[in-house]
Amino acid sequence: MAEKKPRNRVGIEADRVTDVSSTDFPGYYPGEDHSWNLEKFQENLKIHIEYISELNAEFDLIGVDASIANAFRRIMISEIPTLAIEYVYIENNTSIIQDEVLAHRLGLIPLKANPDYLRWFKKDDPDFEPTDYDTVVLQLSAKCTANPNAPEGTTDPKLLYNNAHVYARDIVYEPQGRQSEWFPEGIAATNPDILIAKLRPGQEIDLTMHCILGIGQDHAKFSPVATASYRLLPTIDIIGEPITGELAKKFRSCFPKGVISINSKGEAVVKDARKDTVSREVLRHPEFEGRVRLGRQRDHFIYTVESTGAMTPDEIFLKSVQLLKKKCQILRKFNLAA
Structure with a gap:
């Protein structure tokens, strides 16, 4: 053995x-x-x-x-393909955030949508026209105004102004063509509380976003995992001999909590090795040598696996198995052809 x-x-x-x-x-x-x-x-x-x-x-x-x-x-x-904001068409942006920074922030917002219904957008083809099969349209429109009913003496912007903070929940999905059938629950940010911008009276944001399929290899915003x-x-x-007494307590203290326990005989035993961080602390003490x-x-x-929310962790892993299987089939096909 x-x-x-x-x-x-x-x-x-x-x-x-x-x-x-x-x-x-x-x-x-x-x-x-x-x-x-x-x-x-x-x-x-x-x-x-x-x-x-x-x-x-x-x-x-x-x-x-x-x-x-x-x-x-x-x-x-x-x-693994996911949906993310790729093109941002800004009609009006009078916030303090520059257009390109705002577009970048929007692109990094994870979206909850099943990518299996969409086709790949041909970005390299200048004559390619977006359709409901490859492009999802989102809108964002927010204008900050003073709140005439704000409590007297308050300094909280959320009470002083309307739309002082623009969140991911303010993004509106506009279904195109058959997308109402494919996405009956709509498309929205996985976390509605993501802060996009802060506005003050007179400032506004009005823009349209086009979302397409992509993979993390192209840009991190397409990766389904955090x-x-x-x-x-x-x-x-x-x-060798069991570790007992005070030595057993010292042995236990060399590992994270829950890794080592002491049984009824006063002997140190391994309770749950998966909790160990392999710090090697126990190897520093000569009394435990050998x-x-x-x-x-x-x-x-x-x-x-920690998901961004675009899909569940089990779905992500199963899709990785399917993709590896496809890679093997392609390789096998080339080997047979050779």
Whole structure:
């Protein structure tokens, strides 16, 4: 059993990380065949959802190579299409925000819309005309005026003026063609409380926005995730004699809360290794030398996905799987043709 640990573990030592290279290919170990097999892959592949909500998810992806896990992460960040504001046509802007800065702020507002109903906008074609199949139209119109009914003595701009603050909720969706059927719930900012501009009496903003499909590889505003990352599952092995008494309490204090507990016998035991941050604090103390082995499980990835709200985290991950599958089909097609 000890022989196999380096194959599935990355070693964490005080001054280095060991066994970082993958060696799971045919013929590397005498008498063993590690060639890829669908049945074996299906048997080893596991997905465990730790928690999931509208905006955040944490799940474990087990039984895949780091290259596959990283491919999912990169696709989620840069290759899943979403809808975002691309063109801003300003009729009037007398706020203190310059036109180009205002347009940039608008473009970064995440929009809640199903991109599957839309086609790609041909930006490189000068003769291409926008249609309801590729362009979504939004309007923003706000004018600040003094509030004649403001409480006496107040200094709060929200009470002194009407439309003192312009928010993402003030953006109005104008369906074109069949878009009323495709987006029955409308299209709006994922967070209505995003502040766009502050106005004072006499200032106004009047503009039209055109939204198109894009991917994060083109611009970060198209990325459906605010964060998509993974880490390997930490492993903690207590070696040799049990750690007991005051030493057990010191051992527990070397790890984040909840990682190590002390059982009824007064022995230190590993309670939840996934909470460990792998700070290596325990390796600084000579009394624990040779009594603990730290590592990470090579094929156990803990994913954290934070959505911008354009789509749910589970939808984002499933779309990344579909895109990777398409990439593999294209590559296979070229290989067969060759």
